[in-house]
Amino acid sequence: MTVRLDVVSIFPDYLAPLDLSLIGTARRKGLIDLQVHDLRDFTHDRHRTVDDTPYGGGAGMVMRPEPWGEALDHVLAQGPADAPPHLIVPGPGGVPFTQAMARDLAQQPWLAFACGRYEGIDERVYDEAREHMPVSVVSLGDYVLNGGEVAVLAMVEAIARLIPGVIGNALSLVEESHEDGLLEYPVYTKPPVWRAREVPEVLLSGHHAAIARWRRDERLRRTAGRRPDMLATLDEQDLDARDRQV
Numbered sequence: 001m002t003v004r005l006d007v008v009s010i011f012p013d014y015l016a017p018l019d020l021s022l023i024g025t026a027r028r029k030g031l032i033d034l035q036v037h038d039l040r041d042f043t044h045d046r047h048r049t050v051d052d053t054p055y056g057g058g059a060g061m062v063m064r065p066e067p068w069g070e071a072l073d074h075v076l077a078q079g080p081a082d083a084p085p086h087l088i089v090p091g092p093g094g095v096p097f098t099q100a101m102a103r104d105l106a107q108q109p110w111l112a113f114a115c116g117r118y119e120g121i122d123e124r125v126y127d128e129a130r131e132h133m134p135v136s137v138v139s140l141g142d143y144v145l146n147g148g149e150v151a152v153l154a155m156v157e158a159i160a161r162l163i164p165g166v167i168g169n170a171l172s173l174v175e176e177s178h179e180d181g182l183l184e185y186p187v188y189t190k191p192p193v194w195r196a197r198e199v200p201e202v203l204l205s206g207h208h209a210a211i212a213r214w215r216r217d218e219r220l221r222r223t224a225g226r227r228p229d230m231l232a233t234l235d236e237q238d239l240d241a242r243d244r245q246v
């Protein structure tokens with residue numbers, strides 16, 4: 001089954017990297033049907049205007065509703081009215097994007113992304129869109145980007161790699177940071193000594209249970225150091241179950 005992804009942006013070229021690497025291959029294989037739409041194609045004035053000053057005053061510009069209305073109508077018209085896409089609007093004021101959300105979105109047959117710029121999109125566009133499809137405003141983290149495009153690159157990559165067939169080795173998906181509540185353990189490859197730095201001896205021992213224990217301890221140590229917030233929500237049962245596995 002092909003997953004359909006539509007992206008609306010005033011900078012379609014920003015999405016060009018989605019031709020590369022794993023996602024480009026998945027598109028060529030027909031696993032992903034990704035279409036990028038230029039918001040300015042849905043304007044009707046000579047200057048292809050997409051923004052205007054905010055009512056009530058204030059800094060910056062706001063995206064006008066008319067081009068967005070037409071662009072979203074155009075996207076909706078690509079599929080059945082009774083099975084519309086889930087519309088994702090990236091923005092720093094959204095709910096946090098998480099691995100769990102990526103997993104959920106990777107199960108959907110059709111996703112649309114609306115990239116805002118400037119101070120944002122006229123609120124009526126959201127109200128109107130919600131009458132036709134589910135709408136989620138989603139943030140990558142607590143910092144501000146100039147527009148949604150880079151966020152869409154990140155979200156599409158996180159989602160696409162979870163679509164069946166996109167990553168050859170599905171096992172490589174399970175032992176990863178954020179898949180089970182702990183950060184990943186440190187990894188090493190050859191040579192065994194590099195600039196006088198040795199690979200931890202246990203990894204060369206061939207003792208599988210000892211290696212599993214070491215990795216579990218390193219994951220805990222790393223998570224405690226870098227992401228104490230994650231450890232706080234890991235319950236003890238979880239940790240006990242992990243102990244029994246090793």
Ligand code: 6GU
Pocket residue numbers: 089090091092138139140141142143144145146147148151
């Ligand atoms: Cl999703 N969009 C924008 N424009 N800025 C952001 C963001 C998204 N996430 C964090 N900052």
